[in-house]
Amino acid sequence: MGDSTGARKQAQSIIDVDNLSVHFHVDEGTLKAVDRVSFSIAERQMFGLIGESGCGKTVTAQSLMRLVPTPGEIVGGSINFFGELGGETDLVQLDKSGSEIRAIRGNEIAMVFQEPMSSLSPIHSIGNQLMEAVRLHVTRNKREAYEIALEMLDLVGIPNPIQRMGEYPHHFSGGMRQRVMIAMALSCRPRLLIADEPTTALDVTVQAQILDLIAQSQAQFNMAVLYITHDLGIIAEICDKVAVMYLGQIVEHGSVRDIFHNPLHPYTRRLLASTPRIGQRTSRLQTIEGTVPTPIDLPIACGFCARCPDRIDGSCDVAMPALVEIEDNHFARCFLHDERQEAML
Amino acid sequence: MSAQPILKVEGLKKYFPVEKGFLRRVVGQVKAVDDVNLEIAAGETLGLVGESGSGKTTVGRCILRALKPTQGSIQFQIAENRIVDMAQLSDRELRAVRPQANMIFQDPFYSLDPRWTILDIVGEPLKLANLAKGKELEDRVAYLMEVVGLEAKHLRRYPHAFSGGQRQRIGVARALATNPRLIVADEPVSALDVSTQAQILNLLQDLQREFALSYLFIAHDLSVVEHISDRVAVMYVGKIVEVAKRDQLFFFPKHPYTEALLSAVPTPDPDVEKERIILPGEIANPADPPSGCYFHPRCRYVKAICRDEEPPLREVSPGQWTSCHFAEELSLAGAPQQPHGA
Numbered sequence: 001m002g003d004s005t006g007a008r009k010q011a012q013s014i015i016d017v018d019n020l021s022v023h024f025h026v027d028e029g030t031l032k033a034v035d036r037v038s039f040s041i042a043e044r045q046m047f048g049l050i051g052e053s054g055c056g057k058t059v060t061a062q063s064l065m066r067l068v069p070t071p072g073e074i075v076g077g078s079i080n081f082f083g084e085l086g087g088e089t090d091l092v093q094l095d096k097s098g099s100e101i102r103a104i105r106g107n108e109i110a111m112v113f114q115e116p117m118s119s120l121s122p123i124h125s126i127g128n129q130l131m132e133a134v135r136l137h138v139t140r141n142k143r144e145a146y147e148i149a150l151e152m153l154d155l156v157g158i159p160n161p162i163q164r165m166g167e168y169p170h171h172f173s174g175g176m177r178q179r180v181m182i183a184m185a186l187s188c189r190p191r192l193l194i195a196d197e198p199t200t201a202l203d204v205t206v207q208a209q210i211l212d213l214i215a216q217s218q219a220q221f222n223m224a225v226l227y228i229t230h231d232l233g234i235i236a237e238i239c240d241k242v243a244v245m246y247l248g249q250i251v252e253h254g255s256v257r258d259i260f261h262n263p264l265h266p267y268t269r270r271l272l273a274s275t276p277r278i279g280q281r282t283s284r285l286q287t288i289e290g291t292v293p294t295p296i297d298l299p300i301a302c303g304f305c306a307r308c309p310d311r312i313d314g315s316c317d318v319a320m321p322a323l324v325e326i327e328d329n330h331f332a333r334c335f336l337h338d339e340r341q342e343a344m345l
Numbered sequence: 346m347s348a349q350p351i352l353k354v355e356g357l358k359k360y361f362p363v364e365k366g367f368l369r370r371v372v373g374q375v376k377a378v379d380d381v382n383l384e385i386a387a388g389e390t391l392g393l394v395g396e397s398g399s400g401k402t403t404v405g406r407c408i409l410r411a412l413k414p415t416q417g418s419i420q421f422q423i424a425e426n427r428i429v430d431m432a433q434l435s436d437r438e439l440r441a442v443r444p445q446a447n448m449i450f451q452d453p454f455y456s457l458d459p460r461w462t463i464l465d466i467v468g469e470p471l472k473l474a475n476l477a478k479g480k481e482l483e484d485r486v487a488y489l490m491e492v493v494g495l496e497a498k499h500l501r502r503y504p505h506a507f508s509g510g511q512r513q514r515i516g517v518a519r520a521l522a523t524n525p526r527l528i529v530a531d532e533p534v535s536a537l538d539v540s541t542q543a544q545i546l547n548l549l550q551d552l553q554r555e556f557a558l559s560y561l562f563i564a565h566d567l568s569v570v571e572h573i574s575d576r577v578a579v580m581y582v583g584k585i586v587e588v589a590k591r592d593q594l595f596f597f598p599k600h601p602y603t604e605a606l607l608s609a610v611p612t613p614d615p616d617v618e619k620e621r622i623i624l625p626g627e628i629a630n631p632a633d634p635p636s637g638c639y640f641h642p643r644c645r646y647v648k649a650i651c652r653d654e655e656p657p658l659r660e661v662s663p664g665q666w667t668s669c670h671f672a673e674e675l676s677l678a679g680a681p682q683q684p685h686g687a
Contacts, residue, residue, distance in 0.1 A: 052539065053509075175627060176627075203396040203397055204565065204606060204609045205396060205605060205606065205609050206396075206627065208622075208623055208624070209623055209624070230539065232613035233568075233612055233613045234611045236612060236613045236615045236617075237612070257615055257616070260613065272613065274539055274540050274542075275539050275543075275613055276543075276546070276571065276572040277568055277612065277613060277614070278567055278571055278595070278610045278680045279596070279612075279679075279680035279681045282572070284550070285546055285547055285572065287543040287544045287547060291508045291510060291541070
C-alpha cells in the first residue's frame with residue numbers, strides 16, 4: 001500500500017517531532033524512556049514505529065497526546081503539529097490539561113489503544129460513550145451526535161448499529177470492541193490517528209479485519225496514521241515509512257522497503273532474522289543474545305553494543321553514534337556506517 | 346518415528362454445562378471440545394492452532410487431566426509396553442503418571458509464585474512425585490537450570506529478579522524436572538518479544554533432541570507453529586478441521602478455514618504480494634453452533650450441502666485429514682513459499 005504517486009512523498013508534514021526526550025524520575029534514578037527522538041509524519045502517511053517492549057514506543061505516542069503518566073516528564077525537544085488552518089503549534093509548550101491541547105487531543109489527534117476492554121467504560125452504553133466524544137468536539141446537539149455515532153458504528157462494520165448503540169462493552173467481542181474504539185477515534189475526523197498495538201490482543205483473522213478497516217479509514221478520511229507495533233509483518237503490510245526504536249532511541253529510519261530489504265542497523269538485521277516467517281524453512285532461528293537493559297544511568301555508549309555481534313570495541317562502547325542519513329532518506333545510528341557521534345549533553 | 350504413538354486421543358469431548366436461575370438448572374452445553382482425535386509419535390511435535398475459543402487449551406488440559414474429559418480416551422504410553430488411559434485414571438493413579446507429562450504455560454509472569462524461590466518452583470514436581478529431596482533435589486534443580494541456560498548459582502532467587510525470557514526458561518526447567526515423555530506447551534512464547542521468543546523456540550528444539558521429548562505445541566501464531574512443528578492440527582469451534590504434515594498443511598491446505606488463517610498472517614516482506622482473505626464475522630459460539638459445517642457462515646466457498654450436513658474428518662490425501670465437503674474440488678492457496686534462510 002505504498003505511496004500512490006511519487007509526488008505524494010514530498011507531502012507536507014502534519015507533525016514534526018524534534019529531539020523529544022521523556023524521562024521518568026523513579027527511585028533508582030532517571031529512566032530515559034524516550035531519548036532525543038526525531039521523526040515527522042506527512043499528511044496521509046502510514047508511519048510505523050516498531051520496537052520490543054520497553055523501547056519507548058508507547059511513551060512516544062503518549063507524548064504526542066500529552067498524556068505521559070507521572071512520574072514521566074517531557075524534558076526536552078518539540079512536537080510541532082500543523083493544524084487544519086495551517087497554524088503551527090508546539091504541543092510541548094502547551095499546558096497538558098489546558099484548553100488548547102484538549103482542542104487537539106481526541107479531535108485532531110485521536111488514539112486507539114491496545115486493550116479495548118480497559119479503554120471502554122463498563123457502566124456506560126456504547127452509544128453514550130461514542131456520543132460523549134462527538135458532543136465534546138463536534139456538536140452539542142444530542143440528536144445530531146446520535147446520528148454521527150450511528151453512522152460511525154455502521155462505517156466500522158458493526159452489524160445492527162441501532163440496537164448496538166444501547167448495549168454495553170461486555171456484550172461485544174474483542175474485535176467488535178476494537179471497532180468501537182476506532183469508531184470513537186474517527187468520529188471527530190482526526191487528521192492523525194495514533195494506533196498503539198491495536199491488534200495485539202486479537203486473533204489473526206480478526207486482526208486482518210481491523211488492519212483492513214484502518215487502511216480503509218485512512219483513505220476515506222485522508223488522515224495520517226502512526227502505527228505502533230512489535231509485529232514486523234504488520235509494518236511490512238501496511239506502512240510507508242518505519243522507525244525502529246531500541247532503548248528509547250530511534251536506531252534506524254527509512255521507507256518500508258529500505259528497512260526490510262536493506263536493513264543497516266545490526267539490531268534491525270537481527271530482529272528481522274529472529275522472526276519466523278510463514279512459508280519459510282529454517283532449521284534454527286537467529287537470536288539476539290542477552291536482554292534489553294533498563295535505561296537507567298546508562299553509560300555513554302551505543303545502547304545495543306552489549307548485544308551486538310558486529311560491535312567495534314573502542315568505539316561502540318565509549319561513544320554514542322549519531323542518527324545519520326546513510327542513503328537517500330534512510331537513516332541509521334551505527335558506527336559501522338558512519339563515525340559521527342551524538343553530541344552528549 | 347516409532348509405529349506406536351506416545352499419545353493417542355480418541356473421541357475426546359469436554360462439555361461445560363450452562364446453568365441458569367436460582368436452581369442452577371442446566372439449560373445447555375458449551376461444547377468446548379467435541380470429538381477430537383489426535384496422535385503424537387515419540388519425539389514428534391504436534392502443533393495445535395486455532396483462534397481464541399476454539400478449544401485448543403481445553404484439549405491440552407484434558408490430556409494432562411487438569412480437566413476431566415466428558416468422554417473419550419487418552420491413551421498415553423508412560424513406558425515401553427505400558428499404556429494407560431488418562432481419561433479413566435483416578436486421582437490416586439494419576440499421581441504416579443503425572444511425572445511423565447508436564448505443561449509449560451503462556452505467561453511467565455503469572456505462572457510463577459512470586460514468594461517461592463527458583464529452587465522451590467523447579468523442585469516442586471520432584472517433591473510431589475517423591476523423586477528427590479534435600480541435597481539431591483538441589484543438585485537436580487541446579488542441573489536443570491544449566492540445561493535451560495540459566496546460572497545454577499541463582500537457585501535461591503525469586504522470580505522478580507528475572508526477565509520475561511528467563512522466567513520462561515524457569516517454566517521450561519520445571520516442566521523438565523521429572524524427566525517427562527510428553528510436554529504440553531500452551532502458548533509458551535506468545536507473551537515474549539521477538540528476540541526472546543527465538544531463544545525459547547531454539548531451546549525447546551534443543552531439549553527435544555537431547556531428551557527425546559514429544560511436544561503438543563498449542564499456539565495461535567502460525568509462523569511459530571510452522572517453525573517448530575512436524576505435524577499441525579487446526580481447530581475451529583471445538584473440532585479439528587484439518588490435520589496434516591507441516592508442509593502439506595502450510596503449502597497445500599485443503600480446508601477453507603486453514604486457507605483463510607494462512608492468508609491472514611502478515612508477512613514481514615513488503616514485496617510479497619498475496620491475497621488477504623478477510624473472513625466475515627467472528628468465530629461461532631460453541632454453546633450455539635451453526636448447523637452443518639460450523640465454518641459455513643464465514644466460508645467463501647459455501648454451498649447448500651454445507652448448511653445441512655456436517656462434513657466428517659476424512660483422509661483426503663495421504664496423511665492429510667480434512668473436514669470439508671469439497672476438499673478435493675477446491676484449489677486453495679497456501680503460504681507463500683520463501684527461499685531457505687533469512
